[in-house]
Amino acid sequence: MTIYDISEKAGVSIATVSRVLNGSSNVSEKTKKKVLDVINRYEYTPNAFARGLGLNTMKTIGIMCADSSDLYLAKAIYYIEQKLRANGYDSILCCTGYELEAKMSSMNLLITKKVDGIILVGSNFIYEKDSDNKYIADAATQVPVMLLNADLDAPNIYSVVSDDFTSMYEATLQMIDTGINDILYFYNSTSYSGKRKLAGYRAAMEERKLLTGGNLMQFYHGSHEDIPAMTEHLKKLRRKGVQFHGVIAADDTLALASVKYARETGYRVPEDISILGYNNSMLVNCCNPELTSIDNKLDTLCQHLITTLLGVLDGKEMPKKTVFSGEIVKRGTTR
Amino acid sequence: MTIYDISEKAGVSIATVSRVLNGSSNVSEKTKKKVLDVINRYEYTPNAFARGLGLNTMKTIGIMCADSSDLYLAKAIYYIEQKLRANGYDSILCCTGYELEAKMSSMNLLITKKVDGIILVGSNFIYEKDSDNKYIADAATQVPVMLLNADLDAPNIYSVVSDDFTSMYEATLQMIDTGINDILYFYNSTSYSGKRKLAGYRAAMEERKLLTGGNLMQFYHGSHEDIPAMTEHLKKLRRKGVQFHGVIAADDTLALASVKYARETGYRVPEDISILGYNNSMLVNCCNPELTSIDNKLDTLCQHLITTLLGVLDGKEMPKKTVFSGEIVKRGTTR
DNA sequence: GAGAAAAAATGAAGGCATTTATGGACAAAG
DNA sequence: CTTTGTCCATAAATGCCTTCATTTTTTCTC
Numbered sequence: 001m002t003i004y005d006i007s008e009k010a011g012v013s014i015a016t017v018s019r020v021l022n023g024s025s026n027v028s029e030k031t032k033k034k035v036l037d038v039i040n041r042y043e044y045t046p047n048a049f050a051r052g053l054g055l056n057t058m059k060t061i062g063i064m065c066a067d068s069s070d071l072y073l074a075k076a077i078y079y080i081e082q083k084l085r086a087n088g089y090d091s092i093l094c095c096t097g098y099e100l101e102a103k104m105s106s107m108n109l110l111i112t113k114k115v116d117g118i119i120l121v122g123s124n125f126i127y128e129k130d131s132d133n134k135y136i137a138d139a140a141t142q143v144p145v146m147l148l149n150a151d152l153d154a155p156n157i158y159s160v161v162s163d164d165f166t167s168m169y170e171a172t173l174q175m176i177d178t179g180i181n182d183i184l185y186f187y188n189s190t191s192y193s194g195k196r197k198l199a200g201y202r203a204a205m206e207e208r209k210l211l212t213g214g215n216l217m218q219f220y221h222g223s224h225e226d227i228p229a230m231t232e233h234l235k236k237l238r239r240k241g242v243q244f245h246g247v248i249a250a251d252d253t254l255a256l257a258s259v260k261y262a263r264e265t266g267y268r269v270p271e272d273i274s275i276l277g278y279n280n281s282m283l284v285n286c287c288n289p290e291l292t293s294i295d296n297k298l299d300t301l302c303q304h305l306i307t308t309l310l311g312v313l314d315g316k317e318m319p320k321k322t323v324f325s326g327e328i329v330k331r332g333t334t335r
Numbered sequence: 336m337t338i339y340d341i342s343e344k345a346g347v348s349i350a351t352v353s354r355v356l357n358g359s360s361n362v363s364e365k366t367k368k369k370v371l372d373v374i375n376r377y378e379y380t381p382n383a384f385a386r387g388l389g390l391n392t393m394k395t396i397g398i399m400c401a402d403s404s405d406l407y408l409a410k411a412i413y414y415i416e417q418k419l420r421a422n423g424y425d426s427i428l429c430c431t432g433y434e435l436e437a438k439m440s441s442m443n444l445l446i447t448k449k450v451d452g453i454i455l456v457g458s459n460f461i462y463e464k465d466s467d468n469k470y471i472a473d474a475a476t477q478v479p480v481m482l483l484n485a486d487l488d489a490p491n492i493y494s495v496v497s498d499d500f501t502s503m504y505e506a507t508l509q510m511i512d513t514g515i516n517d518i519l520y521f522y523n524s525t526s527y528s529g530k531r532k533l534a535g536y537r538a539a540m541e542e543r544k545l546l547t548g549g550n551l552m553q554f555y556h557g558s559h560e561d562i563p564a565m566t567e568h569l570k571k572l573r574r575k576g577v578q579f580h581g582v583i584a585a586d587d588t589l590a591l592a593s594v595k596y597a598r599e600t601g602y603r604v605p606e607d608i609s610i611l612g613y614n615n616s617m618l619v620n621c622c623n624p625e626l627t628s629i630d631n632k633l634d635t636l637c638q639h640l641i642t643t644l645l646g647v648l649d650g651k652e653m654p655k656k657t658v659f660s661g662e663i664v665k666r667g668t669t670r
Numbered sequence: 671g672a673g674a675a676a677a678a679a680t681g682a683a684g685g686c687a688t689t690t691a692t693g694g695a696c697a698a699a700g
Numbered sequence: 701c702t703t704t705g706t707c708c709a710t711a712a713a714t715g716c717c718t719t720c721a722t723t724t725t726t727t728c729t730c
Contacts, residue, residue: 003687013709018688026707045447050686052384053715069413078404081430090444093428095416112380227620256621263623285562286591286621288598337716348680353718361678385716388685
């Protein structure tokens with residue numbers, strides 16, 4: 001069933017069918033109805049390839065993320081996918097893993113597939129070395145690129161980020177001001193957002209003239225969901241004699257592992273150790289006491305990201321970077 | 336840059352370029368090299384739409400799931416996406432939510448987009464009423480449909496499921512045989528796999544001549560990640576005076592909520608209450624004691640699903656339904 | 671080295687929808 | 701009765717690749 005069949009059965013020209021299909025003007029109501037009737041009767045849908053060939057777009061957005069099974073990224077993907085669909089776009093998902101190579105190849109693939117835009121979910125797409133980020137700027141010469149929780153200054157790249165620095169800064173200050181001065185920073189990523197968080201922590205510590213660095217900054221490199229490995233990391237630290245009465249974790253999973261560590265080591269939370277998480281995910285309810293965590297308003301970020309993308313695709317002028325502030329949600333693991 | 340440009344610059348016909356591109360035979364090494372050189376020099380990539388028009392396929396698989404932010408589904412999507420990509424296919428993701436209407440529309444969309452196959456992730460795509468499942472059989476007349484953890488008998492539909500019945504049956508028997516005879520079944524889904532689990536529990540209870548039904552079967556209807564609501568559900572039950580010394584939960588989140596309930600109500604786990612989870616997700620490490628849970632080998636299921644799909648797309652004869660058995664992973668919440 | 675067979679390369683058709691230019695038919699307005 | 705404008709048909713160009721039927725070239729054999 002092609003547009004020719006329809007035009008024949010409706011007794012009109014293919015141009016008219018096309019105009020009905022694409023809602024353009026110069027079609028009388030009567031003709032329009034007649035054509036639509038035939039279209040419905042034969043359940044005709046235009047061939048997506050031919051249409052793509054004609055329009056050079058398929059109303060599809062590419063979504064890239066390192067690992068869609070990560071709690072936080074999965075949530076972001078969900079929001080984004082929903083909002084795109086609500087606006088008539090589909091999404092092609094690419095889970096790239098953490099290797100630059102794979103990211104570049106996924107990027108090319110998406111461009112080859114003629115997506116109308118690309119969304120990079122999570123800050124791990126930005127590397128330390130500027131030269132490693134060239135692949136993003138390159139892609140942006142072809143289609144708009146949106147960054148969620150990352151930042152890169154180049155034409156046609158837009159970013160929506162949460163103000164992780166300030167959130168961390170304030171949360172750290174709050175913890176210090178409950179009388180704790182040996183606070184461990186527990187993190188697993190040195191990405192853009194990871195760096196901003198760390199900087200917030202350090203700024204607060206330095207402002208109160210407290211020690212940072214060395215053993216008080218613990219980088220965990222392991223599976224993002226292997227909680228036992230995370231607690232083991234902390235236990236090892238304790239065996240080495242490192243003391244701390246507060247933990248600021250870069251995400252809820254690390255925080256939860258810290259709570260677990262505390263319990264298994266006989267510390268009370270928050271009396272002996274205060275613990276702060278990040279993301280305000282479902283994990284906050286998974287431990288006892290419940291996790292104080294920073295909510296970075298993922299929903300809002302995603303909403304704004306899509307709005308911006310749609311604006312850009314619509315040819316409008318849009319802000320290159322938008323920052324939203326987070327919120328500390330106080331629960332049981334901090335005083 | 337089109338195939339015409341390349342053919343011209345390489346001094347061959349477009350047919351030859353096409354054959355080089357698609358690795359078909361009848362091209363001399365010399366010509367091949369010459370063409371590839373030009374292709375590389377100009378960084379030519381064939382237009383995906385035109386190619387789709389010619390081949391009537393775009394090597395793309397549609398993935399549908401109700402909610403990609405669900406821990407279990409997210410994991411499945413991750414596995415599937417990875418394995419598809421490794422085999423040269425992309426995936427279009429559709430998060431449909433739980434409404435039939437939305438599922439039907441996503442299904443149509445995928446077919447319009449000319450995907451080569453559709454994967455339904457999770458059993459919530461199958462409804463009680465057969466007439467509600469017509470949309471799947473309809474889709475299957477166009478492209479192969481794969482069901483993960485669901486079952487529907489119609490042409491061109493293939494399913495890969497875990498043997499939830501047996502897993503539950505055996506786990507329930509084990510729990511009964513530690514001396515517990517008032518076991519609560521806590522569930523949140525009446526989908527295919529939900530029903531199978533429930534049946535396993537009932538079969539075991541009945542085999543030991545124990546009471547089931549009524550207050551011992553608790554259906555939770557609420558957000559799949561709202562743990563406080565789940566514990567509240569159980570607390571309400573207790574206020575009503577319902578007694579139970581075991582909980583068999585249909586997923587880890589419900590189980591974790593049960594552990595939380597026990598702790599908050601002063602019961603010891605597993606001394607006073609035994610608790611069993613399902614999925615063996617990262618949540619098993621999130622509570623104290625750690626959760627005994629059933630591992631249904633999601634990775635294996637997904638691997639097999641993709642293998643089957645690729646086989647079908649390759650025109651091979653493939654099994655319509657494959658069943659894998661699960662495994663009870665004993666941890667601290669059961670005796 | 672001629673002729674046959676095999677290999678390599680070509681040309682043209684086909685796939686389907688969009689868009690544009692041109693012009694015809696018809697209605698209402700001047 | 702002419703002009704103007706609306707609606708629609710027709711035809712052609714565009715987008716780009718695949719593939720089949722053919723032709724050309726190469727290779728091989730006697």
